[in-house]
Amino acid sequence: MAETFAKEQHFDILVLPETNLILVASVIEPLRAANRIAGRDLYRWALFSPDGQPIETKAGVPIPVSGRFRPARETDPLFVLSSYNWKKSATRELKIQLSQTARHRGLIAGIEAGSFILADTSLLDGFSATTHWEDFEDFSAAYPQVDMVRERFVIDGKRITTGGSLPTLDLMLELIRRAHGYSLALEVSRLFIYEQERTRGDLLQVPAIGNMRIVDTRVQAAVKLMEETVEAPLPLARLARRAGVSARHLQDLFNDVMGVAPREHYLALRLNAARRKVIETRSTFADIAAATGFNSASAFSRSYRAHYRESPSDTRRRLKVKA
Numbered sequence: 001m002a003e004t005f006a007k008e009q010h011f012d013i014l015v016l017p018e019t020n021l022i023l024v025a026s027v028i029e030p031l032r033a034a035n036r037i038a039g040r041d042l043y044r045w046a047l048f049s050p051d052g053q054p055i056e057t058k059a060g061v062p063i064p065v066s067g068r069f070r071p072a073r074e075t076d077p078l079f080v081l082s083s084y085n086w087k088k089s090a091t092r093e094l095k096i097q098l099s100q101t102a103r104h105r106g107l108i109a110g111i112e113a114g115s116f117i118l119a120d121t122s123l124l125d126g127f128s129a130t131t132h133w134e135d136f137e138d139f140s141a142a143y144p145q146v147d148m149v150r151e152r153f154v155i156d157g158k159r160i161t162t163g164g165s166l167p168t169l170d171l172m173l174e175l176i177r178r179a180h181g182y183s184l185a186l187e188v189s190r191l192f193i194y195e196q197e198r199t200r201g202d203l204l205q206v207p208a209i210g211n212m213r214i215v216d217t218r219v220q221a222a223v224k225l226m227e228e229t230v231e232a233p234l235p236l237a238r239l240a241r242r243a244g245v246s247a248r249h250l251q252d253l254f255n256d257v258m259g260v261a262p263r264e265h266y267l268a269l270r271l272n273a274a275r276r277k278v279i280e281t282r283s284t285f286a287d288i289a290a291a292t293g294f295n296s297a298s299a300f301s302r303s304y305r306a307h308y309r310e311s312p313s314d315t316r317r318r319l320k321v322k323a
Contacts, residue, residue, distance in 0.1 A: 008041055008042060008043065008044060009042065009043050009044070009077075009179065010043075010044045010045065010046070010076045011027075011031070011043065011044070011045040011046075011076060011077050011078075011079060012045070012046055012048065012071075012074060012076050012077070012078045012079070013027060013028075013045055013046065013047045013048065013078075013079045013081065014048050014049070014050075014069050014078065014079065014080045014081065015047055015048070015049055015055045015063060015065065015081045016049070016050065016055070016080070016081060016082040016086065016089040016114070016117075017049075017050075017055060017056065017085070017088070017089055018056075018057070018058055018082075018083055018084040018085050018088075019055060019057055019058070019063075019081050019082055019083045019084075020057060020058050020059070020083040020084075020112075020165060021057040021058070021059045021061050021063075022165045023081055023083055023111060023112055023164075023165045023168060024047075024057070024063060024081060025165075026165045026166070026168040026169045026172065027045075027079055027081065027111065027168060027172060028045060029169075029192075030169060030172035030173060030176060030188050030192075031043040031045060031172065031176075033188045033191050033192075034176050034180070034184060034188050037184060037187050037188060037191075037275075038180070038184065039279060039315065039318065039319050040318075042179075042180060046066045047063065047064070047065040047066055048065050048066060048067060048068065048069040049065045049068065049069065050068070050069055050089060050091070050094055051068055052065065052067045052068030053065075058083065058084060069094075069097065070097070071097055071100065071101035071104075073104050074101065074104060074105065075104050075105055075106060076105065077105065077106065077107035077108070077109065078101060078105050078107070078108045078109070079108075079109045079111055079114070080098070080108070080109065080110050080111060080114035080117055080118060081111045081112070081114050082111070082112060082113035082114045082116070082117060083112055083113055084113070086113040086114075086116045086117055087116075089117065090116075090117050090120050090121075094117075095117075095120065095121040098117070098118070098121045098123060099121055099122075099123070102121075102123055105158075106158060107158055107159075107160065108123060108158065108159060108160070109159070109160035109161070109162070109171075110123075110124070110129070110131075110159075110160070110161045110162075111161075111162050111168055112131070112132055112162060112163070112164055112165070112168065113131070113132070113135070114161075115129055115130070115131040115139070115161040115162070116131065116135070116139065118159070118161070119139070119142070119143040119146055120143075123159070124143065124145075124146045124159060124161070125145045125146065126145065126146075126147075127146060127147065127156045127157065127159045128146075128147040128148075128149050128154050128156040129146050129147070129148060129149065129154050129156070129159065129161040130148065130149050130150065130151050130152070130153065130154045130161050130162065130163050130167075131148075131161060131163055132163050132164050133150075133163060133164075136148065136150065151163070152164075152166075152167035152170050152171075153167045153168070153170060153171040153174070155171075155174070169192065173185050173188060173189050176188055182259075182260055182264065182265075182268055183268040183271060183272055183307060186265070186268050186269070186272065187268075187272045187275075190272075216253060216257050218243045218244055218245050218250070218253060219243075219250075219253050219254060219257045219258065221242070221243040221244070222239050222240070222242075222243040222250060222254070222262065223265070225239055225242055225243070226239070226262075226265065226266050226269055227269060229293075230269055230270050230273050230291075230292055230293060231290075231291055231292065231293055232293055233266060233270065233293040236250065236251075236262055236263070239262065250262060267303070267307075270292045270293050270294075271292070271303065271304060271307050271308075273291075273292050274288050274289075274291075274292040274294075274300065274304065274312075275304070275308065275315070277291065277292070278304075278312045278315050278316060279315065279316075279319060284297075285297045285300060285301065285312050285313075288300065288312070289301075300312075
């Protein structure tokens with residue numbers, strides 16, 4: 001799938017008092033990472049608070065904001081972030097502001113307890129939604145007009161809700177995937193995967209892309225093999241055999257679990273590795289092609305251009321990194 005670098009997307013982020021620091025980072029850091037990986041500003045954002053003062057997080061680390069939340073006729077997506085004591089923040093003034101701004105915005109997201117504020121403002125009436133698992137039953141009882149779903153995040157038309165910090169990270173990866181393709185979402189997700197020291201044989205690393213979590217051990221095995229063989233890609237039949245399934249079954253598993261075919265995931269891994277080398281090294285394109293499993297520099301260049309809508313030379317020229 002070719003990457004589609006659309007025009008720059010802007011988000012307004014309303015952060016309410018007593019929000020967890022990690023919740024704010026779960027929204028912003030994937031966007032920052034996407035900009036860095038793409039080598040251009042795909043995303044911008046502005047943070048606001050109800051009174052224009054820095055937000056004091058539960059960690060005691062204040063978050064500077066651009067100013068007071070005073071929406072007029074803005075149309076950019078709005079994310080409402082809240083963690084604790086949301087009722088204190090859900091003032092009559094704020095709910096009026098949210099109701100007014102909802103008339104113009106194409107998308108409003110309730111992040112963690114932000115879903116309560118949207119529901120309390122009647123902005124989730126008739127929509128599907130979720131919230132933190134600890135609050136799920138209370139939410140369902142308080143707002144029967146909202147169709148509650150036990151998911152990490154829910155995207156339902158003009159409304160988005162999430163169930164916590166890590167589900168919010170999953171959401172942002174999914175939004176990046178929808179806007180800019182699987183490869184970019186994959187590369188951003190890999191920045192947030194840490195290697196866990198294995199002290200027991202049954203500990204498994206479970207990477208995620210959007211709403212996808214690799215819990216099938218056969219898919220895990222195939223993904224690990226792909227990551228280890230970027231330089232010399234294995235045929236599908238051999239990958240499947242080493243994962244303990246048939247080639248056709250592996251195709252079905254990948255489509256079910258990952259949402260893409262094995263070939264697409266493999267190619268994304270290889271092109272992402274190649275792009276890092278284009279940006280971060282002075283290696284020749286022939287050497288990069290060989291290191292990422294392409295038969296020739298010309299084959300690599302064709303695949304790179306089809307994927308990123310620019311040649312490797314264009315990337316280096318744009319980022320002023322000389323080969």
